[in-house]
Amino acid sequence: MNAEIKPVSGVLFKSLGFSLVLALLFTLVANLLPQVEGEAPVEQAVDLSSLTVESFSALGERLFAGKGTCALCHNTLGRAPDILALDMQIISAEHLQDQRYQGNADDTESYLRESMLDPGIYVVKGFGKKGSNDSVSPMPAVNKPPIELSEIEVNAVIAYLQAKDGNEVTVPLPSEAPAATVQQVSPTVLADTVEAVVTKYGCQACHRMLGSGGDLGPDLGKIGDRLSSDKIRQSIIDPNAVIVEGFSAGVMPDDLAGKMLVKELELMVTYLASGEKPVPPPESGITSTTVGTTR
Ligand code: HEC
Numbered sequence: 001m002n003a004e005i006k007p008v009s010g011v012l013f014k015s016l017g018f019s020l021v022l023a024l025l026f027t028l029v030a031n032l033l034p035q036v037e038g039e040a041p042v043e044q045a046v047d048l049s050s051l052t053v054e055s056f057s058a059l060g061e062r063l064f065a066g067k068g069t070c071a072l073c074h075n076t077l078g079r080a081p082d083i084l085a086l087d088m089q090i091i092s093a094e095h096l097q098d099q100r101y102q103g104n105a106d107d108t109e110s111y112l113r114e115s116m117l118d119p120g121i122y123v124v125k126g127f128g129k130k131g132s133n134d135s136v137s138p139m140p141a142v143n144k145p146p147i148e149l150s151e152i153e154v155n156a157v158i159a160y161l162q163a164k165d166g167n168e169v170t171v172p173l174p175s176e177a178p179a180a181t182v183q184q185v186s187p188t189v190l191a192d193t194v195e196a197v198v199t200k201y202g203c204q205a206c207h208r209m210l211g212s213g214g215d216l217g218p219d220l221g222k223i224g225d226r227l228s229s230d231k232i233r234q235s236i237i238d239p240n241a242v243i244v245e246g247f248s249a250g251v252m253p254d255d256l257a258g259k260m261l262v263k264e265l266e267l268m269v270t271y272l273a274s275g276e277k278p279v280p281p282p283e284s285g286i287t288s289t290t291v292g293t294t295r
């Protein structure tokens with residue numbers, strides 16, 4: 001083992017970021033630990049018999065943070081309206097009154113649905129795409145790939161956005177057996193394909209990769225031509241160390257180092273460095289070691 005650690009010393013050691021050193025150490029430790037089989041992600045069907053307004057909006061809350069990837073943009077960082085801190089009934093009424101409003105909504109529910117399915121209809125002042133003078137929204141339509149919420153899931157999110165401030169929930173509860181399921185992906189279960197890693201961490205909300213995705217961040221298709229594996233790894237675990245020209249700082253989540261499992265990070269780095277060529281899955285195994293510490 002010593003022989004493997006030796007080269008990473010002296011000048012090189014100092015020049016590597018702290019998190020990178022941690023990542024290296026964790027890789028070593030991870031490889032020493034016994035290999036543990038991960039549990040399969042559980043598909044949770046919505047049980048209609050027990051569905052209440054409360055459980056429907058609780059489903060919406062999980063979708064907001066998980067599959068919907070809403071929280072990646074709607075947070076306190078200021079790149080999208082912090083809708084968890086705002087009473088959306090009041091905000092909807094204000095925006096429906098705005099002279100710039102050209103849509104078809106006439107109440108909170110229809111405003112929220114329109115905002116999610118057709119974000120470009122009305123762009124909140126100051127939040128439009130760079131250089132578009134608030135005429136183009138950077139938000140993806142959430143019923144389209146890569147997010148692809150079903151109609152019932154969209155309603156669940158609306159129920160949550162109404163209920164969280166004690167407002168009346170006006171969306172209908174699903175009446176027939178919905179196809180809607182919520183994937184409960186445990187953070188400690190290894191995502192062992194590139195697709196699974198991308199889904200688990202919502203990279204496509206902001207990046208074009210695997211053929212689709214948003215453009216709040218750079219297209220990652222050709223990134224292997226510009227950056228070495230080490231630089232790509234650094235961009236993921238310490239996104240604010242270098243800000244790509246033309247893009248904003250503070251948008252890419254900076255806590256991935258504390259969340260991603262070592263093998264997930266390495267799978268991602270290998271894949272991006274190869275110019276999006278398929279890479280073989282890692283041996284399944286370690287389910288609980290993260291890359292570094294949350295900073
Ligand atoms: C890639 C970033 C991104 C993602 C992902 C995203 N949004 Fe947005 N959203 C924005 C931005 C930026 C705006 C403001 C510009 C606009 O009005 O379109 C916005 C606007 C909105 C608005 C209108 C807010 C207002 O004040 O009128 C709602 C409602 C909304 N988003 C809900 C959601 C929900 C729910 C999800 C998840 C299902 C989601 N968004 C996912 C970036 C995002």
Ligand code: HEC
Pocket residue numbers: 072073197198201202203204205206207216217218220223227232235236239240242243244247248249250251252253256268272
């Ligand atoms: C909420 C939006 C968002 C999410 C989610 C996101 N990123 Fe980013 N990412 C950005 C932005 C904006 C930049 C450019 C600014 C910067 O350099 O930090 C960026 C930069 C990068 C870069 C450097 C690109 C270059 O051209 O140098 C890489 C690599 C990257 N992201 C990978 C990822 C991966 C992998 C994931 C998922 C695990 C991810 N990002 C999730 C917004 C995001």
